[in-house]
Amino acid sequence: MAIYEGRTGDWGIVVGLEVHAQITSASKLFSGSSAAFGAEANTQVSMVDSAMPGMLPVCNAYCIEQALRTGLALGAQINLRSVFARKNYFYADLPQGYQISQYDQPIVGEGAIEVDLPDGSTKTIRIERLHVEQDAGKSLHDQHPTKTYIDLNRSGVALMEIVSKPDIRSPEEAAAYVKKLRTILRYVGTCDGNMEEGSMRCDINVSVRRPDAEFGTRCEIKNVNSVRHVFQVIEFEARRQIALIEDGGEVVQETRLWDTKKGETRAMRSKENAHDYRYFPDPDLPPLMLSEGFVENIRKSLPELPDAKKQRFMADYGLSAYDATILISEQARADFYEELAKGRDFKLCANWFITELLGALNKSGKDIGDSPISADQLGDLVDLMSNDTISGRIAKDVFALMLETGKTAGVIVEEKGLRQVTDTGALEAVIDEVMAQQADKVAEYRSGKDKLFGFFVGQVMKASGGKANPGMLNDLLKKKLAP
């Protein structure tokens, strides 16, 4: 829980999120048009999407399956009977004059997810509901000085709206919730979670209160489209509301917009705000009825979910919660790790994967899907360490060369002659040489200055070009230095 210090004392915040996630599907929710992103304006618009007279919606069964899959992944109640309702309002990019959504009878009811907080702890955030709805088109206000252009490619694209309970108490929790939700959706393949393309956006409800007091009046901030902005919006809105109240004002329940340029929220014009949506059941669509068997089949088809995978990684691979959380955050990461760890040292693999590979990818803004090094290739490098062909230090250089050149670890080690020196004779020769050069230090050591041992290790390693086997070096050096 975050505490906000105000002029008059401490404040806490209460946050609930409505996440709109585009359902991964080739076609739209009620028409056969393509739902692909990035096509030329108005090229993916059917007669249904443009609301021509007499056109009727037909529900895309795959989108419903996807919503169900998501509901099951959220551990939520599945409603075998749900109802599509019309949400009526006029806007130029809403061809029908209503959005087909679900209102009082959604397909998915209450559920919960565990979110992973930066301090390594977890928190349960409850889900209120998930419903399916169609997206509107897009208004383009910047194409002409006096006109607005309309692109209907998005009109009718299937969305899931996932509504949390007001369980979130800090911006960190909100960010962790969005990240975890995205992870789950990506695991089950129901949303690509791509916030830049608008595949996921959220409406954020924020209110402030004295610690543990009743909930205050909330404001809803619409259309926030990145985890960073989620964080910023809540911070700003909390401070705005606290300042307002402390100055003797009152928070008015209203819808606000996030101005990304100014970094502040502002109230929508009252006209934009005054919608009475006149929801009623859509008479073109009979209630959506699902059978138990259908739901069970989908439940059985679910992949291992992130939380289960995390527990398994901790139990089977002996990993820390922190490492496990990183590894399971993307299905592709988890798969990569499991392939890498097969028959190898689990912890060594986790370290190399997280610190070196993910670290390097992260620097260039990439993730595991873009990795130039495969699990097998990284595994070869780990093997070279495990069988003492190279040391961990040399391995870092090899890894850098692998990234740079695309060559395999084995090739690099051979080409550069990086094979570890494990020949006792050769190593003894190097040690003798170093001891000869540092005769006075040898004397000091022998007279009881044990701390100098590390100095000798360094010198010998340096003299070997880093190729000395560290274990052998230690053993031999100890014997040689012994008085």
Added chain:
Amino acid sequence: MSDLCKMTVSEALEGLSKKDFSAVELTKAHVSACENARELGAFITESFDLALQQAVASDARRASGNALPLDGIPVAIKDMFCTKGVRTTAGSRMLENFVPQYESTVSANMFANGVVMLGKANQDEFAMGSTNLTSAFGPAINPWKRADGKPLVPGGSSGGSAAAVAANIAMAATGTDTGGSIRQPAAYCGITGIKPTYGRCSRWGIIAFASSLDQAGIFTRNTLDAALMLKSMAGFDPKDSTSANLAVPDFAAATKRGVKGLRIGIPKEYRVSGMDGDVLSMWEKGAELLKAQGAEIVEVSLPYTEAALATYYIIAPAECSSNLARYDGVRYGLRVAEAGDDLDDLYEKSRGAGFGEEVRRRILVGTYVLSAGYYDAYYLKAQKVRALIARDFSRAFEKCDVLLAPTAPTPAFALDESPDDPVTMYLNDVFTIPASLAGLPGMSVPAGLSASGLPLGLQVIGKPFDEETVFAASAALELAAGFPGRK
């Protein structure tokens, strides 16, 4: 008028098959009849060139031995059905220049059976009305005449369709029925009209008025023709989620069944005050005629009948207020805007100019009953009453096989006698609306003439998807009534 125009569909099919005349001759006769009857205002858009092309193609099929079931039959299509490449207005200024790029499922089914389209029939605007007076393209006129010679309304909303079939300028015409828009004009014009069970015909491509009530049907000059035509229109359509996945029965065979042993229910609540005396006696006579053919007459009760009108006038406007939101001047249809106007100006001006008074009234009523704070009191309550009305019918059908009732409380009236008060106007639908709310099939059959010499219709209402029994009873009534037809 050519005798070719006075035939029934089944007679014409026989003549075509025996090569007594060609489809082109039949179509030309009807085109000429249409041209000579333009004062009736039966069509909004004529499609005579298309009709002749279709007739030529029809003759070619017949010549090669590939004649389709209704090959060469010239019909009118109500202007609610979107017809590819042929202007479709729904009787509204809003769609005055709208040419669909697609064909409604029902009209496509009919074309696949060989029919020829003479044109798009006049109607009340967006099918809202009972007189055809709300059409933006002028009224349609009932071909029947009263002694005083005043022009009479054909009923509505499918007034142009009914007028065309009654005037022998089309052999059949499609209609849509939301609260009586096929049955009432059929009664006013002395012809046969059936609204099948909700879900029997696809609504895809039919301009929506009230989606949970709208259903396509047909006007003909007898029950057998209606059976033949409906067979060609009906059937499951995956593009309409409310369409029933059921096989289409042989309606024509059902017209030959007779009524022996059939239980005919007489709903006592339909004896409403203010009912025309001629209508009441016609109803009683109809029951007698069926009894004489071996049917059993049973009195049944539909206790919620009284609430039906109010229920309908909440649900239908609610759905229409949402269905008509798409006519916003943005993508197609009428756009009225001046430089400097914002989006709200565009909406207000386009919709204000595009919609007539009755449509505006219903949009306002519908918007009101769905509004926050009123939804429970109006829309939700109306849905509950609707379920009770449907339950009334299912209980009544435990005691009888079909119901017999008047179609409308009065015969057709003159254009200038149309009530100014919309609520009085809505009373016209009092006998047709309950079956609409319950989604039941209903058929109006001309059963006799009023004292003023105007046709009166009786309505046969059946169980869901039991149009066959409706056809059986209607055909028996038709036979026994021996309706004289128009002089």
